[in-house]
Amino acid sequence: MKPVVFDGCFGWLHPAPGDHGVVLCNPFGYDALCTHRGWRKLAERLAAAGMPALRFDYPGTGDSDGNEDDPGRIVAWIDSIVAAVRYLRGSTGVARVSLVGLRLGGTLAALAAQRLGDIDGLVLLAPPIAGRGYIRELRAHRQSWLSTPSGLNADPLSDADQYVEAFGFGLHGEDIARLSGIDLQRDTTHPAQRVLVLDSADRNRVSALVEHYVAHGVDAQRDGFDERDTFVIEALYSVEPAEAFAKVAAWLTRGPALSGGATTGHAKAVDRDASGLRIAEVAATERHVVFGQYFGIYCEPDHRRSSGDADAPAVLFFNTGASHHIGDGRIFVLFARRLAALGIASLRMDLSGLGDAMPAASEITLDTIYSETSCRDAMAGVDWLVARGHARVATFGVCGGAFVGLQACARHPAIIGSYGVNLQKFIWDGAGRNPGEHGFASSKVYMRAAATPEKWRRALRGQSHPLRVARVLGQRIARRAWLNATGWIEQTTGLPVKTNDVRALIRTVHEKGVNLRLVYGDFDVGLDEARVQFGSRLGALRRYGSVQVATLPKLDHALFTRKARETTMADAQSWLFMQLMRPAPRAGAAVSEAKSLPVWVR
Numbered sequence: 001m002k003p004v005v006f007d008g009c010f011g012w013l014h015p016a017p018g019d020h021g022v023v024l025c026n027p028f029g030y031d032a033l034c035t036h037r038g039w040r041k042l043a044e045r046l047a048a049a050g051m052p053a054l055r056f057d058y059p060g061t062g063d064s065d066g067n068e069d070d071p072g073r074i075v076a077w078i079d080s081i082v083a084a085v086r087y088l089r090g091s092t093g094v095a096r097v098s099l100v101g102l103r104l105g106g107t108l109a110a111l112a113a114q115r116l117g118d119i120d121g122l123v124l125l126a127p128p129i130a131g132r133g134y135i136r137e138l139r140a141h142r143q144s145w146l147s148t149p150s151g152l153n154a155d156p157l158s159d160a161d162q163y164v165e166a167f168g169f170g171l172h173g174e175d176i177a178r179l180s181g182i183d184l185q186r187d188t189t190h191p192a193q194r195v196l197v198l199d200s201a202d203r204n205r206v207s208a209l210v211e212h213y214v215a216h217g218v219d220a221q222r223d224g225f226d227e228r229d230t231f232v233i234e235a236l237y238s239v240e241p242a243e244a245f246a247k248v249a250a251w252l253t254r255g256p257a258l259s260g261g262a263t264t265g266h267a268k269a270v271d272r273d274a275s276g277l278r279i280a281e282v283a284a285t286e287r288h289v290v291f292g293q294y295f296g297i298y299c300e301p302d303h304r305r306s307s308g309d310a311d312a313p314a315v316l317f318f319n320t321g322a323s324h325h326i327g328d329g330r331i332f333v334l335f336a337r338r339l340a341a342l343g344i345a346s347l348r349m350d351l352s353g354l355g356d357a358m359p360a361a362s363e364i365t366l367d368t369i370y371s372e373t374s375c376r377d378a379m380a381g382v383d384w385l386v387a388r389g390h391a392r393v394a395t396f397g398v399c400g401g402a403f404v405g406l407q408a409c410a411r412h413p414a415i416i417g418s419y420g421v422n423l424q425k426f427i428w429d430g431a432g433r434n435p436g437e438h439g440f441a442s443s444k445v446y447m448r449a450a451a452t453p454e455k456w457r458r459a460l461r462g463q464s465h466p467l468r469v470a471r472v473l474g475q476r477i478a479r480r481a482w483l484n485a486t487g488w489i490e491q492t493t494g495l496p497v498k499t500n501d502v503r504a505l506i507r508t509v510h511e512k513g514v515n516l517r518l519v520y521g522d523f524d525v526g527l528d529e530a531r532v533q534f535g536s537r538l539g540a541l542r543r544y545g546s547v548q549v550a551t552l553p554k555l556d557h558a559l560f561t562r563k564a565r566e567t568t569m570a571d572a573q574s575w576l577f578m579q580l581m582r583p584a585p586r587a588g589a590a591v592s593e594a595k596s597l598p599v600w601v602r
Helices: 030-048 073-092 104-116 131-146 174-180 205-213 242-253 330-342 372-386 400-409 443-450 455-461 466-493 501-512 525-534 564-580 588-596
Strands: 002-006 009-014 018-026 051-054 094-104 121-125 161-165 169-172 196-197 219-224 277-279 284-291 292-299 314-319 346-352 393-398 415-421 514-520 547-551
Touching: 002 051, 002 073, 009 073, 018 030, 018 073, 018 104, 018 242, 030 051, 030 094, 030 242, 051 073, 073 104, 073 174, 073 277, 094 104, 094 242, 121 242, 131 161, 131 174, 131 443, 169 174, 196 205, 196 242, 242 277, 284 330, 284 372, 292 330, 292 372, 314 330, 314 372, 330 346, 330 393, 330 525, 330 564, 346 372, 346 466, 372 393, 372 400, 393 400, 393 564, 400 415, 400 501, 400 514, 415 564, 501 514, 501 525, 501 547, 514 525, 514 564
Parallel strands: 018 051, 018 094, 094 121, 121 196, 196 219, 314 346, 314 393, 393 415, 415 514, 514 547
Antiparallel strands: 002 009, 009 051, 161 169, 277 284, 284 292, 292 346
16 A cells, blocks of 8 residues: 555555545544544555555545634535545556445545546445434534543533533534535435445435436445444444455445546646645645554654754654554644644654554554554654654654553663653553453542432442442552552661552653653553552652652543643643753743643642
């Protein structure tokens, strides 16, 4: 597969020798984050069947130029599908092009195909037929998330008519109204010569859409998509819908044969890969990089900022869980470009098996993410930056990425700082480390719930299990007491009672001179782990002056809200300038943000 850039969009071309090409149209937002690995596998499957395939990010999404709140996103996304078709034709010479769209990508693909008028096949995977229903779905997802422990800290949206979001990705202003007004049965009649709709929900509407296409002379059919619920879920658990994808590949290859010598008549597209993707807004250029089995996006400002006699440290971003290198809510892209505007370079990296690294992992588990291999991968990313001329590196990670950054900073000499968000574990030795804790919330969540009458009514109805919760809380208290006792004995007598790997790790980081900053949301279970290890007020950390721990307001675990992302980026930027770049700048955004540093937890 080959990284490509066209019309401000970043994408991947999966070459093949056939004359029938396929453009894959991403789902929107969190759906795209969840399904990235499986979507890549579909592209690989199509290429193996002889069909060149192009997958890409719409403007303002993924690694492409722009922002989600830029006006006219719906129109821009449809335009980008048209541009992708033009690019595929021009760069491969295919005579026929088909579109495959997942969820909202299916809706957009149908509209783009109707506009193009020369699409061979159109595959719609669980498409929202009416945009109004899709908007309601996003709002329902947001409301449901607010009722979970992760959403306890979030504020209600101030103006739901002007902003709709779900799991970190949103639609704004006129785009909400524009999408609400879309209805495929009204807005499309003959989008392609052939149409295949796969969906196991809303059968009546799907059947009506297929009949509508048939009435307009389209060879249209429908089939089930029972694997959708195991595909469009969190990336760690997302399973490739092999049966559905096999149907898609087989249906596309059964297209009509071409007459000899058919040509497209389209001019060859301009491939601007050599110069990368220009991000004019922040005076920087982004280029794809492949080193070993790893993949990354290197964001290079036109002019590097210096700190004293040295360049500012480059920032290395790691995957959050099994998600690819853009991060939840696209935070790594947003922060990389914000830093580029300040003269700081960065690399958004896919560790081995994740995202667009080669090869894609067949299975990803927590043991994969929290592994020694991930630490070695991270250090390979640091080596790449050092070879690029960045003598000093700072890491940035969320959850599993915070763990990887912590492990790497203890070992690699070029890492001078590490910023971790909602770190869950300092040391990982498998799921058996804390039996019974997997899937449990923080102690603060349970204490808050204990004061809610509805929670007790649920317990009496057998809908919750207070004894299981009490057992987990007891285990946390016992672990904390044991660690505090052994720490006091060792400090008082100088005699080791038991090896404490966590405190040994933090001591190594401190002695190495790394500036470590860990930030948490008030209700994050990772904060319980920190308190277990270092005391209820984190007093055991006081001896390590280079280690900071803080809570940030309105911080949810995965940074799903705009407030959480903005707060985190502002805090990380201030930390970067105040702690890793001395002297700090005398003017600019970094100074104003630094004034709002949170109160230390410890």
